Amino acid sequence: DAKTTQPPSMDCAEGRAANLPCNHSTISGNEYVYWYRQIHSQGPQYIIHGLKNNETNEMASLIITEDRKSSTLILPHATLRDTAVYYCIVRVNSGYSTLTFGKGTMLLVSP
Amino acid sequence: DADVTQTPRNRITKTGKRIMLECSQTKGHDRMYWYRQDPGLGLRLIYYSFDVKDINKGEISDGYSVSRQAQAKFSLSLESAIPNQTALYFCATSDSLTTGTGTYNEQFFGPGTRLTVL
Helix, strand or coil, X not given: CCCCECCCEEEEECCCCEEEEEECCCCCCCEEEEEEEECCCCCCEEEEEECCCCEECCCCEEEXXXXXXEXXXXXXXXXXXXCEEEEEEEEXXXXXXXXXCCCCEEEXXXX | CCCEEEECCEEXXXXXXXXXXXXXXXXXXXXXXXXEECCCCCEEEEEEEEECCEEEECCCCCCXXXXXXXXXXXXXXXXXXXXXXXXXXXXXXXXXXXXXCEEECCEEECCCEEEEEC
């Protein structure tokens, strides 16, 4: 899987949008961008994934730049329960590929 | 995710002991994975299995072995535990889904097993 770069930590006020950046400048044309999060020592949880178009689901939105070298995960109205480590992962969208986790971004949502 | 269970949840053992961590799933998925996580680091893949007859080494398989007893069960063994295997261990499962955005396999993780080797 291609490497990703994320800031080690970010802060966000409760109720505000949390925008988590990810750089993946060496992403290949057949690689997707995935986001997972891990709430303190629990198992990671899938959030969203995309190829080149922006994606939205009930949890978050994913904005991918036109050159696909970076992306942003947006939590539109962050709550205290969104405090977690967020992992940006790029991988080939094959049923036989695996996930490679980096260190992620620790998002702290404060009252 | 309650559909993926791991036993035990916590284990303290001594160097040289044989340890087995077990994972069971009720999601009906073919694919199962074992990861370890060290403090401050992301998860690293130990072994994975795409079906009952398939076993593959991951990034850090040395010192570990696995057994896929059935579609729903995937066990991780430490034949002779050592202190640097002290970590949080996660099991995960996935299926392969084909949608308009291609084939992807969302992974569902168990609650983790905290293993301490003294």
